[in-house]
Amino acid sequence: MSRLRVLLLVEQLRRSAAGGIGTYVLGLLQGLNELAAVDPEDEPELILTASRARGGESDDPLAGLGHALRTSPLPGPLLTRAWDRGIVRAPSGLDVVHAASLATLEPGRVPLVVTVHDLLWRRVPDAYPPRGRRWHEAALARALRRADHFVVPAEVVAGDLVEAGASREAITVIPMGSDHLPPPDVPGAVARLASLGVRGPFLLCVGTLEPRKNLPRLIEAYESIREDLPERWPLVMVGPSGWGDQVMTGSGVVHAGTVSATELAGLYASARLLAYVPLIEGFGLPPVEAMSVGTPVVASPLPSTGGAAREVDPNDTASIAAGLLTVATDDAVREELIRRGSARAAELSWASIARRHREVWDRVSGRRGAG
C-alpha cells in the first residue's frame, strides 16, 4: 500500500509568536519523525502548507522542517480569508487534510481532521477581545460543517465541542506532549536571574500576561505567604505581555519577559516550583513542561496535570497560597510531586501522540483499523 498523503495546515508557524498551537505542530512533527526513525515504511508523506514566506522562497524556514512544503502566493491574512471562504481549496491527490487549528480550508472530497484546542471564548467571553471571539465563532461553524473528524486535547473540550454540535463519535481525545523542551541552559538561566537581582531559590510562573491566567490572584496569594517562606524567595514571571490592563506587580515579583527556549528550560529546571493557576484552560502546557524536567507544580484543576500537580482552587486566594507554601517548603510533598510529575510527563511523549494522530488519519481515510 502506498504511503498515506497528509496535507497539514501549519499557518500558525508563520506567526512570530507561534504559541501553544506552534508547540503542538512542532511536537507532532517531532513525534512523527521519531516514529519514522523506528518504522520508516509506515511513515506518512506529509505536505505542509502555509502562506507565502516573507523573506522569499529559498529562505523559507518551513522548507527546512524535513517535509514537502506548499506555499500559497497569498500572504497570511489573505490566505486564511481565502480558506474561510472556500476560494482556496485542498489540492488533489491527498488522503487526509489536517488543520492544526480552527483555520480550516474546503477539503473537497478528502477527509478533513481539525484539531480544536479549546472553546474557551465561549466559556469565558470576557477573557477574549471581541474581534477574536467573532472570528473563533465563525471558524468553529465552518469547521463543524467541513470536518469529518476532530482531535481535542482533553475530554472537557470534547464536551464543549459536542455542545457546539459535533458528534461524540467524530472526536478523538489526544493530549499534548511534554518532551519538546530543548536542553536546559541552567547557567544561562542563572545569569538571567542574577541580572534581575534573583539569587537562590525562586518560584516560577509561565504564561502570557492576560486576564484568563488569573495572575492578580496568584500574586496576592504569593504576597500572603512570602514572609512565611524560609527566605523571601521571589516569584519570577516569564512570558510576553498579552492584553488586558491588570497590574501584575508586587513586592518580590520579578518579570523576566520573553526568554529563549533553552533558557526557559533552564528556568523550569532551577525553579523551586511552577505555579500555574489559570481560571480555565483547554489543556495547560506549562505544567507538563515543568514536570518533564522534574519540577513540582502547583496548578488549578487542568486536563494536563493528570493528578500529578498540587491542585488548588484558582478562585480562592487562600487555597493558592496554601498550595504555594506547602510545595515550596514540604520536602515529602515535593518528592511525591516530582515522582508523579515525571511519570505523567513520560506518558505524554510526542511519539505516542503522533502515533495516535496516525491512527486517526488511517481511520478517516479508510486505510485500516476502521472497526
Next chain:
Amino acid sequence: MCKAHGVPPERPATAANDRLSVGFDATPLLGRPTGVGVFCAGALAGLAVRDDLDMSAFAVSWRRREGIAERVPSGVAIGQRPMPARPLHAAWRRMSVPPIEWFVGRRDVVHGSNFVVPPTRSAARVVTVHDLTVVRFPELCDAPTLAYPGLIRRAVAEGAWIHTPSAYVAEEVVAAFGVDPTRVRAVHHGVPELAAGPDGGSGVVLPDGCHHYVLSVGTIEPRKDYPLLVRAFDEVAAVHPDVALVIVGGDGWGSGAFDEAVAASAARKRIVRAGYLDDSGLAAAMHSADVLAYPSRYEGFGFPPLQAMAAGVPVVATAAGAVPEVVGDGAWLVAPGDGDALAARLVEAMAGGGAVDALVARGLARSKDFSWARCASGLADLYRDAVREQGTERGGDR
C-alpha cells in the same frame, strides 16, 4: 543523560560503555577546501580513531550532500535526512527548530564546525569560532560573514560551548560576547599534512633569472595584507636579484588593492600569482620555498606558518592575532603593517646563515607541539564537559 524523550532512533552509547556519540558538521569539506575545511578533515581524522567517541558527520547541503561520503575519514559514520541549507539556516535563525536530531538521530553532542551550531533536542552543543574578524574588522568581511556575530550570540545565549583554535580568539570571544569564560575552550589545531616531499621542482614557474622565491600562502583578501608584502618585496628584490615572490591563493574579494600594489611595484615582473593550488601543488611550492612570508593583519590561528615550520622552511610573519601564540619562537615576528621590518627580516632570511638555521630548527621543534591527535584529545575533553553540564539539569540552589 536526561529523560526518556520519546523514541530515540539511536540510543546514545554513554550509559553502556561511556562512549560519547558526536555529530560533526562536515559541510566545510564540500566544495573547494578552505582553512575551515582543513580543520574539519584533520579534526575528524583525529577524532575518528579515539575509542571513547562514536563519530558521525553530517552536511547541511541539499545539492552536494552525496559528496560527503567520500570526504570523511574512515571510522566516521554518515547517514542523514537531506538538509537544505538556506531554509534550515532561516529556520534556525528564527525558530530554534528543527533540531539536528530530526535529521541525524540521537547524539550526545553536536559540533558546529564553522561558526553555526544547529539547535538540538537533547544533545549538548559545541560551536567553533575560528576568528573574530567580523567583530574586529567588519570592513574586511563580506555580507554572509557579517551575520556571524548574531549567530554566535544566539548560540551562546542558548547555552552552547565555544571552541576556538587559539587562546587569543578565546579571550576575544569572552570580551566581545560577555561569555562565561568556563564555557570557552581553546584547542589548537594540528598541522595540516603536506603531500609527500619534493619529487622534482616546485611546480611553480619562476620568471627568467630567478632561482629562489619568497612564498606566501592564503586567499587574496584584505585581511592578508598582501600589498604590504608587495612593497616589502621591492626592497628584497633590490638586495637579492634572483629572488621572486610567489603568492599561492585564490582570489577572494577586494583583490583590487593587491593588483594596484603589484602594478606600482618596481619588481612586478618577479611577482608570480600561482592562484589556488591543490594539496600536491602547495606541498611542492612549500618544500622548494626559501622563506615563507605571512603578512596578515589578523589571524585566529595561522596554518601556513605552521606548515612551513614543519617543512623546515624559515618563516617571517606579522605578530597578528593568534600568530605569535601559534609560532612561538619558531618564526621571526614583525609588527603588523610594518613593511620596513618585514623587508629587513626577509632580506636576512634569504641571506641564510647560522641564525636562519637556528630559526628553522626552532620552527621544526615548535611544529611538533601540534598534532590532530592532540587537537582531538582537547575536543573530546570539551565534548565531555559540555555533556556533563547538560546532565546536571537541576539548578543547584533550590
